[in-house]
Every structure is written in C-alpha cells, then in structure tokens.
Amino acid sequence: MLNSVINVMGEGINLQRLLGGLLVTARIALISIIVGSLLGIILGLVMSSKYKVLRFFCRLYLEFFRIIPILVWLFIFYFGVTALLGIDVDGELTAVIVFSLWGGAEMSDIVRGALVSLPKHQIESGRALGLSFWGLYRYILIPQAVRRLLPGAINLSTRMVKTTSLVIMIGVTDVVKVGQQIIERAVVTAPTTSFFMYGLIFILYFIICYPLSKLSKKLEAKWES
Amino acid sequence: MINNEKNQVLLEIKNLHKEFDGTTVLGDISLNIHKGEVIVVLGPSGCGKSTLLRCLNGLESIQGGDILFGGKSLTSKNVQWQDIRQHIGMVFQNYDLFPHMTVMENVLLGPVKVQKREKSEALLQAEQLLDRVGLLDRKDSYPRQLSGGQKQRIAIVRALCMNPEIMLFDEVTAALDPEMVREVLDVILSLAKQGMTMVIVTHEMGFAQAVADHIVFIDGGKICEVTKPDVFFAHPETERAKQFLNIFQF
C-alpha cells in the first residue's frame, strides 16, 4: 500500500505540479501581505488622526471585516462581482483583493495600537533635545513604533498564510487543489494517497507558519520594554 | 536537665551556595539562628541579602550546602515546603495582600484553609493581632483602601496568624513613604520584645541597632562580619563594613 503511495507522490510531474500550486499560494500570500501592510499603515495613521469622520469610517470598515468571516467575503467578491459584471472573475485576483482589504483592516488596528502606546515623554524628551518634526519621527517614533507592531504584523501574516487555504473554494488551483487532483487520479492505484497527501500539505503549512510564529514570539520577548 | 530554650538552634545554615545563571550570588554562607534571637542582615545592594532570605523560605533553590530547620534538612528531595512555610513566616517589601479579599479574609486564609483550624479560634487570634497593630477597625476594608504602612502591618499580622517559629522580613519598609516607616518598625520591635525569632533585612540603621541581637554583614555574597549591634556601628571590624556605614553619614 505504502509503495503505491510513494510511487504516486514521488512521480516527477506530481511533485512539479505541487510546487506550482505552492507557488500560487505563496504568490497570493505575499502580494496580499505587502499590499495589506501598506494599506494598513496608511489607515493606521488615519485612525490615529483627529478627524472623527475619517476615524468612524475606518472603524466601520475594520469591524465589517472582523465580523464577517473571510470565506464569506471571498464569496461576496467572487460570486457577487461575477454576477454584477457578467464576466468570469479570476479567483486569484479576487483572493488578493479580499486578503489585502482584510489585511489592511487588521493592520490598521495594529499600527494604531503601536502609535497610541508610544510614551509621550519620549516625544517631550526629543523636543527638549531640539529635534525637528522629521527628526523626531525618524530617530524616536518610527523605530519604537516598528518594535511595537512587528510581532503583531508577523502574527497577522501567519494568519493570512493560513487563510490562503480557503482560495480553493473560489476555484484557485493552489497547493491544496493540486493535491486533490493528484489524489483523484490515484484513487484506483493508491487509494490511501489522500491520507498522506493531506498530511503532506498539513506539514507544508506548518513548515511555513511555525518559523514565523516563533520569530514573532522572539521579537516580542526581545523588545519587551 | 533544664533545656535552655533561649540557646536552642532553630535554623542552621551550612555552607550555603547559590548561583544565578552560573554567577555565584551567595558563597559558603554559614550561620546559626537561635530561638528568640533577632538577626539583622546588612549589606550593599545586590550583595545577596534578599536572596538569602528567599532561600530560607524555599522561594529560591540552593546549589550547594544545606539548611537545617529543627534538625531536618530543607534541601532533601521530598521537602514539603507547604508545611515548612507554616513555620517560617515571611513578609515582603511590597506587602502583596490579596486585592480581591478583605483584610480579615486575607488574614484568615492561611489559618483556616491551610492549617484547617477552627474559624472561631483563628478569628479570635486575628482580632487580637489586628488590635495590637491598631487596625482592628479596618478588618472589613479592602487593601486598596489602605495606606502602605497599614497594608504592611496587615501583612505582618497575616504571617503571624500562622503561628510561625521564625519570621523573615525582607526590606519591609523600603517601599513605604517615610511617615509610615515608624509604625511598621514599632510592630517589629514589639515582636522582638516578645521573643519572636526573626531574620530581618533592612536599610534602617537606627532600627537595626535597636532591634538586633546580632548584625550579619554580607558583601559580595559572603559573610564579612557577625557582631553585636553596638560594636558593629561604633567599631566595625572589616574595611568593607566601614565603607558601607560611611554611605549613611554625610
């Protein structure tokens, strides 16, 4: 039994396609993390500003993404836009858009939290030393803010990587989908492939996420001020 | 044969050796504490005084040497610290009363729940002790409603209600506003007069001289001097003790 599984999984073309699927997953995750972070930083600054109206809308946006499950959002964008425009929307693009918006919402809260937690006396000391507005930001505020938000940001990235597994539901051929296709093809010759294939994908996700979460914990401990 | 109780050794510290991350914090500490004796441990910051106290209470482990309480070793593997701690009471710098309990509940927790004594009997003792420190009227207050000095006196009562044989005091006035230091020290002085065996770590020099039977001066994790208080403050033997005492004179 095991022999046939190894045959299937070891087949060159299967490995290749798995890798291809992994690439799709990685691509979606990476782009979403980058765009989401940028969006989050901007929105975070907005959330810390004094413009109540802007803050209110940002807050609404954040809460919407927090209450509605991500899969529902994927459905809304994928099926909704398809029905609206009457064209077939690319699943990958939809995924990136939804994840970026979600990541941006969560990131804005992390950024806001970091900015709010900066001790005021640091700003006063900086002014007392004669630092300009930009100097203040560059030497005091930004390094400190980065330290406070990095663990949360890495944590968010880990969550986003895990959530990419959902894209299979909107027709994206990611690593999970490829795995399923391989399983289907081997259903006669090696029926137990599904156990090992899903097991493999399980381990793959773990290999990606575990180092990230360890890094986040390490940074958090190191910078505990 | 009359057992001279005053000279009975309650606590024997033999060649105690304590390390933190490979650094020796206490080296080769040997000391005998007799019943009814008051030992004041003095020394510069970081010399290991608090650590020594915490070792006596099992809050810190020791890497070498032994501590004998009533003849029994406190370093053997099956030491039940839960039992020992009922005989060795400790009061900390930051009082650490339980914030979610009233004063009376704080004081009664040990006697009733740990020692399983009759609540009425424990209540009587608690009220007597609270009265002696002048805080009986506060028995239903919560810690957050009390001043530092009041909390510290309650912490002492809480420890005393366990009927310990030895009391350990770890810089108990260090965190108090100056006006409140005296009321706490007075309580400790009266305990000494009643014959309680105590090991006190403090920076209050006047108090140390008044309450101690012996001064133990520790520097760099080692005992430098063990002398009577009057001798210590007037003519300290070692150079380091002299330097230390100079800090307190302008």
Add this chain to the structure above:
Amino acid sequence: MHLNWEFIISSLPLYEKAGWLTLKLALLGIVASLLIGLVCSLILYYKTKGLKQLVLIYIELSRNTPLLIQLFFLYFGFTKIGIVMSEYTCAIIGLSFLGGSYMTEVFRGGIESVSKAQIESGLSIGLSKFQLIRYVILPQAFTVTIPALGANCIFLLKETSIVGVIAIPDLMHLTQSLIGMYYQTFEALLMLVVAYLILILPLSLFLTWLERRVRYAQFGN
C-alpha cells in the same frame, strides 16, 4: 438593482435551518475547546512531565495549520486508512482541535497575568498549588480571561464557516448551492451576510460591553 424578494422569503427557512446548524456546531466546538483548554493549561501549570511537552507540541501544530487542511485530513484522509468518521464528527474534532489550543493560551495567559509577587505571597502562607489557583489566581485572572475567552468564541463561530467544505449543509454550503441552482446571487449573498451578522454581531457587542465593564472594575475608567 432590484432584489427578488420572493426568493428571499422562500429561502428564509433554509437559511434559518442552516444558521441553527452553524450555531450548534459552534457551541459544541466551543464547549469542547474550553474543556481541552482547561485540561491543557492545568498540565502546563503543574508542569507534568511528558504531558507538558505533548501539550506544547499540540499547541504549535494546531496554531500553525489552517482549519481547512485539518478538516480535509480528517474527513478525506483518515477515511482511506480505515478510520471513517461522519462529516459532523470531523467538524467537531477539527473545531475542538483548533479551538482547544487557543483556549489553552487564554487560560495560560490568565495564570501568568497574576504577578509573581502574589504567587510568592500565597506560597509564604503555605498555600498548595491547587489552593493558589483557587484563592489567588482564579479570582484575579478572571477579569483578564473572560474577554479573551469571548473573543475566542467569536473566532470559533467564524471558523465554522469553513466546515461547509466537507459537505455539511451550513450557511456557506447553502449559499453556494442556491447560487449554483437559481443564479440569485445577490439575494443569496445578502442573506448569507445577514445570517452571519445575526449570529456574530450580538456576541461582539456583548464582548465590547464586557471588556469595558471589566476594565472599569479593574482600573476605574
């Protein structure tokens, strides 16, 4: 854009049924997670040899893998090696496996939120480890733990949206079917969103109120 109200009204009972199923699954998952979390956090507190390592491994495994994969592994994978479980069993196991580690972290955080000084204070009057939990840790950790537990409950409620992938007739599955069969996309999506809002919004608002109340009790602001 006009909505097909007839369709909406006729589908309401379907959504209600699916909504109840989602709620039931979430509840079972939450209860199981709480139990697992309690047991695991006690193991970590008592530092039980051997078990402590297992718990730590479990936490890392469940936190670093997506629920979807766990569900596929359970439902499609285990079946083929002879362990057949119904989709509902898999869903509950999956939710509990994931939720259990999150709850463990909450309880652990609660225990650690009580200062070392308080613990030493309790030890110095002879309290046992169990008595420490009962008289010192629990009352003080309570205020920290409850909001975090609430947040985890909301998290698990949202995660139930994934169980549709293993053919459980929940809200997601229903919506997909309706869109596929009748093409009433907007109506179906609208009801889906409303259904989740009904499920989650009250809990979320309650949690916010709870957090504010807890913070007031602790800090008076």
